[in-house]
Amino acid sequence: MTSTTERVLVTGGAGFIGSHLCERLLAAGKEVLCVDNYFTGARSNIAHLLDNPKFEAVRHDITFPLYVEVDEIYNLACPASPVHYQFDPVQTTKTSVHGAINMLGLAKRVKATILQASTSEVYGDPFVHPQREDYWGNVNPIGPRACYDEGKRCAETLFFDYNRQHKVPIKVARIFNTYGPRMNPNDGRVVSNFIVQALKGDPITIYGDGSQTRSFCYVDDLVEGLHRLMETDGTVTGPINLGNPGEFTILELAETVIRMTGSRSRVERHPLPQDDPRQRKPDITKAHAYLKWMPHVPLEEGLERTIAYFAKTYF
Ligand code: NAD
Ligand code: UDP
Numbered sequence: 001m002t003s004t005t006e007r008v009l010v011t012g013g014a015g016f017i018g019s020h021l022c023e024r025l026l027a028a029g030k031e032v033l034c035v036d037n038y039f040t041g042a043r044s045n046i047a048h049l050l051d052n053p054k055f056e057a058v059r060h061d062i063t064f065p066l067y068v069e070v071d072e073i074y075n076l077a078c079p080a081s082p083v084h085y086q087f088d089p090v091q092t093t094k095t096s097v098h099g100a101i102n103m104l105g106l107a108k109r110v111k112a113t114i115l116q117a118s119t120s121e122v123y124g125d126p127f128v129h130p131q132r133e134d135y136w137g138n139v140n141p142i143g144p145r146a147c148y149d150e151g152k153r154c155a156e157t158l159f160f161d162y163n164r165q166h167k168v169p170i171k172v173a174r175i176f177n178t179y180g181p182r183m184n185p186n187d188g189r190v191v192s193n194f195i196v197q198a199l200k201g202d203p204i205t206i207y208g209d210g211s212q213t214r215s216f217c218y219v220d221d222l223v224e225g226l227h228r229l230m231e232t233d234g235t236v237t238g239p240i241n242l243g244n245p246g247e248f249t250i251l252e253l254a255e256t257v258i259r260m261t262g263s264r265s266r267v268e269r270h271p272l273p274q275d276d277p278r279q280r281k282p283d284i285t286k287a288h289a290y291l292k293w294m295p296h297v298p299l300e301e302g303l304e305r306t307i308a309y310f311a312k313t314y315f
Contacts, residue, residue: 012076014041083188089147096151176243180219181309208272210251218302
C-alpha cells in the first residue's frame with residue numbers, strides 16, 4: 001500500500017529549533033524523519049515524540065551521505081552558538097559545506113524540496129541597517145566566526161547553484177537570533193546565559209559595554225515562518241529574512257531578565273569577542289509579502305515562557 005502522507009527530513013532535528021520544527025510538522029500531519037549526530041542537540045528534546053508512529057529518529061552525521069526517501073528536507077544541522085561552532089571550526093565548515101552538498105544531492109535524487117537554515121551571520125558586522133536580503137554583508141573571511149559565517153555563505157551558494165544547474169527546488173531562510181525553551185543551557189548564547197545566571201544569582205556577563213544590539217525572535221514564531229516558506233510555490237526561493245525586528249541592546253536584555261526573574265545578580269563586564277556584530281535587525285518586508293508572516297510574541301512574553309522552562313528543567 002502506498003502512503004500519500006508527506007515524509008519530511010529534518011536534519012538537526014534534535015536541536016533547539018529542530019525539535020520545535022518536528023513538533024510543528026507532526027501537528028500538520030506529516031511524517032517526520034529526524035537526523036542528528038547529537039553534537040549540540042539532545043535526545044531529551046525529542047523524547048516526547050518517540051512514541052508517535054509518524055516520528056522516527058536516526059543518529060547520523062550529515063557530512064556523510066544519507067540514503068533515504070523523502071518529499072521535503074529542512075536542513076538545520078549545524079552548531080549555532082559561537083562557543084559550539086568555534087569548538088571544532090573545521091567540522092563546522094564541513095557540516096555547512098559537505099552537509100549541504102550531501103543534502104542537496106539527496107534532494108536531487110529523490111526530487112525533494114530543500115530548505116536551508118541560513119543565518120543573519122551572512123551579513124557579518126553589517127554596514128547597512130536594518131539588514132535587507134539584497135545586502136551582501138561584511139564578513140571577515142579568516143576570523144574566529146568565519147567557519148560559521150563563510151560556511152553558511154558557501155551553503156547558500158551551493159543551494160542556488162543546485163537550483164540553477166540541477167533544477168533542485170530550494171528555499172533559503174536567513175534566521176536572526178532565536179530563543180525559547182530547549183535552548184542548550186551551556187551553549188553560551190546571550191538569552192540562555194543571562195537566564196541561567198539570573199536564576200543562579202551569578203553575575204550577568206556583559207561582553208563589551210553592552211551597547212551592541214540584537215533582535216530576538218521567539219521560537220514558535222520562527223518555526224511558523226520556516227513552515228510557511230516551505231509551503232510556498234516553486235517561484236519562491238528566498239533568501240528571506242526571518243526574525244523579530246524589535247531591536248534591543250544587550251544591556252537592555254540583561255536588565256529585563258534581572259527584573260523578570262527578580263534576581264539579585266549584578267552585571268559584570270567581559271571583553272567583547274572578536275568580530276562581534278555591533279548592530280543587528282532584520283528587514284522582514286519580504287517575509288511579510290511572500291509568506292504573510294510576521295512574529296507575534298513580544299520579547300517579555302517569550303522570555304517569560306523561556307524563564308519558566310529553565311526554572312522547571314534545571315532548578
Ligand atoms: P542547535 O545547536 O540546538 O541545533 C543544531 C543541531 O544540529 C543539533 O541538534 C546538533 O546536534 C545537530 N548537528 C550539528 N552538526 C551536525 C552534523 N554534522 N550532522 C548531523 N547533525 C548535526 O542550534 P539551533 O539554534 O537549533 O539552530 C538550528 C539551525 O538554525 C542551525 O543551522 C543554525 O545555524 C540556524 N540558525 C539558528 C539561529 C538561532 O538563533 N538559534 C540563528 C540563525 C541560524
Ligand atoms: N553576549 C553577552 N554575554 C553573554 C553572551 C553573549 O554580552 O554571556 C553578547 C555577545 O557578545 C553578542 C550578543 O550578546 O554581542 C549575542 O550573542 P549570542 O552568542 O547570543 O549571538 P550572536 O553573537 O551569534 O548574535
